[in-house]
Amino acid sequence: MQGDNATILHLVNTDTKNGKVAKIRFRGAANSDDVLDFQVLLSPGDVWTAAVTKGDNGFAQLVTADNTCSIPAFEKGVPVSFLDGRLNPNLKDDALANQTREGYVEIFNSADIPGGKFYGSGNDANSALYTATKHVAGKAPCTASVIQSALYDTDFTAAAASQNAAVKLGLDAPTGGLTGDWYIMNVPNTTTYSGAATALVGQGGKIGNFVAFPQNDTIKIATPEVFTADPSLVSKGFAGYTKGVTGDWVLADANTAPVITAIALDFPDLSTPYYAAASAQAAATQASNLTKALAVSSITNQYAKDASIAAKTDWVFSMPTRRYSVALDYSKQTATVPPARVFTPVTGTGVTSPVAVAGVAAGVVGATQFFYTGNTKVVDGKVCVDTQGTVFRDREETFKSGVPVFSPSTAKSARLCGEANVLSFGEGATAASVLGASVAREDVGAAALFENGWGVMDTTNGGVGLPILGYSVQKLTNPQASAGVSGNFGITWAHRFTKVN
Numbered sequence: 001m002q003g004d005n006a007t008i009l010h011l012v013n014t015d016t017k018n019g020k021v022a023k024i025r026f027r028g029a030a031n032s033d034d035v036l037d038f039q040v041l042l043s044p045g046d047v048w049t050a051a052v053t054k055g056d057n058g059f060a061q062l063v064t065a066d067n068t069c070s071i072p073a074f075e076k077g078v079p080v081s082f083l084d085g086r087l088n089p090n091l092k093d094d095a096l097a098n099q100t101r102e103g104y105v106e107i108f109n110s111a112d113i114p115g116g117k118f119y120g121s122g123n124d125a126n127s128a129l130y131t132a133t134k135h136v137a138g139k140a141p142c143t144a145s146v147i148q149s150a151l152y153d154t155d156f157t158a159a160a161a162s163q164n165a166a167v168k169l170g171l172d173a174p175t176g177g178l179t180g181d182w183y184i185m186n187v188p189n190t191t192t193y194s195g196a197a198t199a200l201v202g203q204g205g206k207i208g209n210f211v212a213f214p215q216n217d218t219i220k221i222a223t224p225e226v227f228t229a230d231p232s233l234v235s236k237g238f239a240g241y242t243k244g245v246t247g248d249w250v251l252a253d254a255n256t257a258p259v260i261t262a263i264a265l266d267f268p269d270l271s272t273p274y275y276a277a278a279s280a281q282a283a284a285t286q287a288s289n290l291t292k293a294l295a296v297s298s299i300t301n302q303y304a305k306d307a308s309i310a311a312k313t314d315w316v317f318s319m320p321t322r323r324y325s326v327a328l329d330y331s332k333q334t335a336t337v338p339p340a341r342v343f344t345p346v347t348g349t350g351v352t353s354p355v356a357v358a359g360v361a362a363g364v365v366g367a368t369q370f371f372y373t374g375n376t377k378v379v380d381g382k383v384c385v386d387t388q389g390t391v392f393r394d395r396e397e398t399f400k401s402g403v404p405v406f407s408p409s410t411a412k413s414a415r416l417c418g419e420a421n422v423l424s425f426g427e428g429a430t431a432a433s434v435l436g437a438s439v440a441r442e443d444v445g446a447a448a449l450f451e452n453g454w455g456v457m458d459t460t461n462g463g464v465g466l467p468i469l470g471y472s473v474q475k476l477t478n479p480q481a482s483a484g485v486s487g488n489f490g491i492t493w494a495h496r497f498t499k500v501n
Contacts, residue, residue, distance in 0.1 A: 001060045001101040002436030004188045006053045011107060013042040015177035019113030019133050021151065021212050022048075022178060023268060026060075026082065029102035029420035029439040030382045032323040033086040036062065036100075037265060039151055039215050041069040041133045042178075043140060044115055055081055058097035069133045069142040071151050071215045086260070088330045088339065088381055102439040104318050104420045105182075107197065108268050109174040111159065111212035119168050127163075127170020152214050155264055159210040174208045176201065184435070184473075191490035193435075193473045200290065202274055209275065211268040224262035225280040229271040229287040231342045232259040232327040238280060241329075243343035243372045245462070259329045259342055271324045284344060287324035291370055294321060295465030296497040299457040301472040303392075303425045306452050310477040314434040315423040315495070317416055317470040325371040326383055338378040343371070370464055382440055384417035385466065388458035394450035414457060415442055416466070425449060434475045465500035 001007060013020045025037040040048050048068040055061035061079035074080065082100035091099065113133060119125045126134070129150050132143035150169040156162045162171040180197030202208060224233045231239035239255045260266075271287035273279070304311035325344055332340035376385050414423060418440025424433035426446035433441060459466040474491040481487030 001052055001054045002438065003054075003432070004186050005184055005436060006051050006186075007182060007184050008051045009049065009105065010181045011040065011042070011048045012179045012181075013044065013046045013177060014179060015112075015175070016045045017115045018172075018175065018177075019043045019046070019115065019130060020109050020174070020178060021111040021113060021171065023106075023108040023110045023213075025106045025108075025269075026052075026062075027103050027106065027320075027323075027419065028087065028099045029104070029437075030088075030099055030418045031328050032103075032320075032419040033088075033099070034266070035060070035082040035084070035086070035103065036080070039071045039110075041071070041113065041129075041140075041147065041151075043068070043113075043134045046135065053079075054101060055079060057081065058094050058101075059084070060100040067135065067139040069140050069147060071147050073142065073144065073147075088328075088333070090330065090333055091381075098439060102420060102422075102437060104320060105180075105197075106270065106320065107178065107180055108211070108272075109176055109178050109208070110268055111210055112172040112174055113170060114172045118163075119170065127168060129170045151212065152216050155214050155216075155219055156210075156212065171210070171212055173210045176208070189475075190486040190488045191475055193490045193492045195471055195492055195494070198469050200270075200293075206275060209273060209278075211272050211274065213264045213267040216264045219264040221262040221264060221267070224258070224266070225283065226278040227267050227272050227283060228262070228269050229283045229324040229344045230269060230327060231255075231325075231344045232329065233262040233266060234258065234280075234344075238345075239342050240345050241340055241342055243326075243345060243369065245369055245372050245374055255342060259327070259331070269324075270321055284324075287321060287344070291321040291325070291467045292464075292500070294467035294469065295370070295500040296468050297458070297460045297465045297500050298498040299459060299468060299470070300454065300496040300498075301493060302452075302454045302474075303449070303472065304452045304474050304476070305426055305449060306476075309479070310475075311452070312427065312434045312475045313425045313472060314437065315425075315470065315472050316435070317421045317423070317468050317495075319416070319419055319421075319467050320469065321467045322371060322383070322419055325369070326376055328378070328381075328383060333381075339381060341373070341376060341378060341383060343373070370461065370467065375461065379415075379417055382417045384415050385461075387414045387416060387466075388460050390414050390444070390448075390455055390457045392444075392449055392453055392455040394453040414444070416468075417442065434473050463500075468495075468497070470495045 020042045022040045026035050028035050050064040052062050060082040063079040065076050087099050119127050128146045132146040159172045162169040183194035185192045225238045237254050242253045271283045273282040276282035303313040328339040329342045330339045422437035422441045424443045472493045476489045478487040
């Protein structure tokens with residue numbers, strides 16, 4: 001949402017029989033801190049849309065004119081500002097607001113709202129929740145008392161608890177079927193970039209665990225580690241400030257208290273067990289399995305800097321599972337000491353669950369680690385990880401601007417700082433990039449580049465790869481466009497990856 005950019009989201013329920021409870025969470029680009037979360041209740045075949053822009057106070061804000069129900073409820077056309085409660089408290093004014101203007105979005109199908117008539121005295125009626133969220137003449141009733149009973153008042157541990165004779169709210173285990181799309185639009189510059197959300201789907205066609213947590217900030221979660229591997233949320237002894245490449249860590253360096261007190265609205269996240277029974281082992285294993293599924297050893301895409309069409313390029317990288325290996329503890333920051341890294345000690349399928357010893361979880365030796373003390377560092381308040389080199393080529397293999405230069409030309413290793421990182425091409429530190437990124441941006445020096453070409457980034461990371469999603473955006477201008485005709489164009493190309501076996 002930098003400058004005049006606006007991000008528009010579309011969420012589609014392709015299930016034409018059942019409604020969906022969708023937990024939506026916006027996370028900041030720097031360190032995946034939660035900046036806004038809520039729940040949307042889509043009826044069968046429903047579509048929810050919203051726009052995110054920069055507000056007058058500098059913070060990102062979300063506005064929707066949709067008739068779909070949500071908790072909390074949105075007022076049509078009234079912006080809701082993003083929040084800074086989980087951001088680095090050492091930041092002030094626009095530096096703090098800026099952290100809300102870049103990031104990524106997580107969407108979870110946490111429960112279904114079944115369309116079957118299982119209720120009423122003769123089991124011939126829909127649930128109260130289905131009736132409250134089903135559109136009638138193009139608009140859902142959104143009965144506030146029913147939605148609050150289902151998704152605010154009580155923490156139902158299983159779908160059956162919301163379906164018993166006394167409650168009859170009608171939540172059920174999630175079956176999937178959500179699709180998402182996005183576009184970034186800049187009206188003054190008449191450019192648009194677009195793409196589809198990446199879907200993570202469990203194997204085997206199984207129904208997922210019921211993971212609908214109440215949208216409530218007063219319900220504290222006593223054992224958060226059974227629902228998350230996020231090292232900032234887990235209990236005493238389930239995270240550490242030092243972690244080795246093989247998973248070993250120093251018990252004396254374990255956390256003595258949660259970095260953040262976990263509350264109901266923090267869940268679900270990407271590590272919340274969807275198939276196995278909830279446990280610290282299951283959460284760590286799910287985080288590890290997802291990280292492994294997303295891990296890539298190289299990233300390839302094109303770039304353009306053709307001056308005749310004012311070409312500019314940004315590469316975007318997102319690592320949405322990194323939060324479950326390493327986060328930041330801002331409470332340990334001082335005027336001279338950066339925030340402290342805090343690590344999840346357990347990862348990898350089949351490793352032993354943490355064992356509490358005098359209130360401290362034992363470290364696990366031998367587990368594969370994607371992020372650890374030795375390959376990460378804190379730079380400008382962000383966790384950074386180095387890649388293993390980037391090679392750039394021109395379009396003609398051996399020529400650059402008419403001068404015979406043998407390719408490839410090798411740039412210094414790119415550094416990925418932050419969770420949603422932007423790599424600009426030859427713009428320098430002060431010139432605006434295509435997307436106007438400033439929270440987590442690096443720049444490839446012009447000397448390393450050809451005018452136009454393509455590149456390969458090495459992300460082997462000791463053989464395990466890095467869990468990266470992303471794309472390239474290019475902005476081009478036609479100098480021959482006549483007055484009154486837009487000459488700006490936007491191109492979006494998904495990255496090509498080499499997967500880790």
